[in-house]
Amino acid sequence: MTDLAQHAHDTRVVVVGGGIAGIVAALECARLGLRVTLLEAAPHLGGSLDRVALGGIVVDAAADGIPASAQTLTALVDEVGLADELETPRDDRLWLAAGPRGAAPAPAETVLGIPANPWADDVRRHIETRGAWRAYVDRLRPPLTVGRRRSLGDLVESRMGARVRDRLVAPYVLAVHGVAPEFIDVDAAAPSLNPALTRTGSLSGAVAQTLRSGSPPRSAPRGGLHRLVDALAARLRDFDVDIRTGSRVSAVRRDGGGTGWLVATDGASEEVGADLLVLASDEDATRALLAPHLTLPPSAGPRPDPLETVMLRIAGVPLPARGSLVVGGGPAPATVRPVSQTWPSLRDALPAGEEVLRVTQPPTAGDDREAVAAACRAASDLFGVGIGEPAVRAAARVVYSRAAPASLLGHAEAVAAIRDRARTVAGLALVGGWLSGNSLERVAADAVAEAATARHAVLWREQGRP
Known part of the structure; x- marks a missing residue:
């Protein structure tokens, strides 16, 4: 064994957090022979790739598909041998229900929901004639009135x-990102839009110039995206990663030499030693663990509010076709995903006349029964059919925090400051959606990059090489 290989084998890495960021960071370190321990407070790995059981059927509780453009996630799917087991949605259209006429398909030709033609039938269905006239006025403005605005x-x-x-x-920005469009940076979300606006003189004209042809559909392993988590866990074990679920980290401290770390977990008598500590926990947990050692600069705001997901397995309610996501109106819109109408393998696993819905809504103050009742009301409203509690065969409730999008105004600058501060501490790396942004692909790609930087630093630290 070469000196460098032996050094890698002797280097201890502790990753705190078993969501996709932690899994990917652990895998990237283990590939080079580093000794990795992965600590996760929940009973299983996954984070936002959580799963629930509904009467014997296991379904994804949050994220359930991989965009065709997600190169990092696609590479992981290939690595764990799931590429031949992917399926695509039956109907992946978005429906909106913020207008007075109820739910209808979202306009086809939009960028960030901004229409290329306000007079198109599928646009006027939502904004009506009055809204179309107001939007059309933008085309009549003199070119010299065009200014650059960052807020979407x-x-x-x-x-x-x-x-x-x-x-x-x-509706879509609030449902997906949890913040109002006023806080979304246009140049980060759609970099070509403002330059096109300068060229064309109107926002609809800019959208028409920047429209892309229809993208390939999302995909997921048959049976659910949680299968990717299980396959990645098996891959980690191939590299002898020590996976400890049900292990909540209570504190981290410097070891006697001042360059390594000791990680304490609830209920464990011994601390876990590390030469490299990778914190893949959420923002609040990360800041709390690091508080005795350093104060991180603030994140950009506002932070999205927590979200409640209620999974409903219902029977005896014929559901109309509503694509793969229906979004309501208001400042905190409810959304419904007809999961069993979207993914063929789930449809085939259910008895005739049954459906599975994923309802997201602001957290309910009451117990699980009240949350299920609120979810039934939201689904009834967005689907235009009565879904009463007697129709519910099984249900599950999950409340989780949401990371801000990478397109949040000020996010890039805030993250740069946070990471600059963290890099002043030897043997420390930070990953996770609160830094990368809330896209699953961004989380995975960022974890790859940060893990590579951190492992390089720790492997060469003793040699004094850059």
Whole structure:
């Protein structure tokens, strides 16, 4: 064994957090022969790739698909041998229900919900004639009035009016990112939009110039995206990673030499030693663990509120076709995903007449029964059919925190400051959605990059090489 290989074998890595960021960071370190321990407080790995059981059927509780453009996730799927077991949605359209006429398919030709043609039938269905006229006025503005705005909400309202913002742009942005469009950076979310606006003089014209042809559909392993988590856990074990679930980290401290770490977990008598500590926990947990050692700069705001997911397995309720996601209106819109109408393998696993819905809503103050009742009301409203509690055969409730999107105004600058501060501490790396942004692909790609930087630093630290 070479000196470098032996050094890698002797280097201890502790990863705190078993979501996709922690799993990927652990895998990247283990590939080079480092000794890795992965600590996760929950009973199983996955984080936002959580799963629940509904009467004997296991289903994804949150994220359930991989975009075709997700190169890092696709590579992981290939690595664990799931590439031949992927399926695509039957109907992956988005439906919006923020207008007075109820749910309808989202307009086909949009960027961030901004329409290329306000007079198109599928646009007027949501904003009505009055909204179309207001949006069309933008095309009549003199070119010299075009200015550059960073806020998506401000840009849309000033150019095309409140109806476009509130009924087309805001519902999806709020549902997916948890923040209002006023806080989304246009240049981060759609970098080509402002330059096209300068060229064309109107926002709808800019959208028409930047439209892309239809992207390939999402995919997921048959049976659910949680199968990727299980396959990655098996892959970690191939590299002798010590996976400890049900292990909540209570504190981290420097070892006697001042360059390593000792990690304490609830109920364990011995601390776990590490030459490299990778914190893949959420923002609050990360800041709490590091508080005795350093104060991190603040994140950009606002932070998304927690979200409640209620999974419903229902019977005897014929559901109309509603694509793969229906989004309601208001500042905290409920959403419903007809999961069993979307993924063929789940449809085939259910008895005739049964469906599985994933309802997301603001956290309910009461118990699980009240949360299920609220979810039934939201689903009834968005699908236009009565879904009463007697129709529910099984249900599960999950409340989770949400990371802000990478396109949040000020996010990039805040993350740069946080990581600059963290890198002043030897043997420390930070990963996770609160830094990378809430896209699953971003989380995985960021974990790959940060783990590579951190392992290089720790492997060469003793040699004094850059």
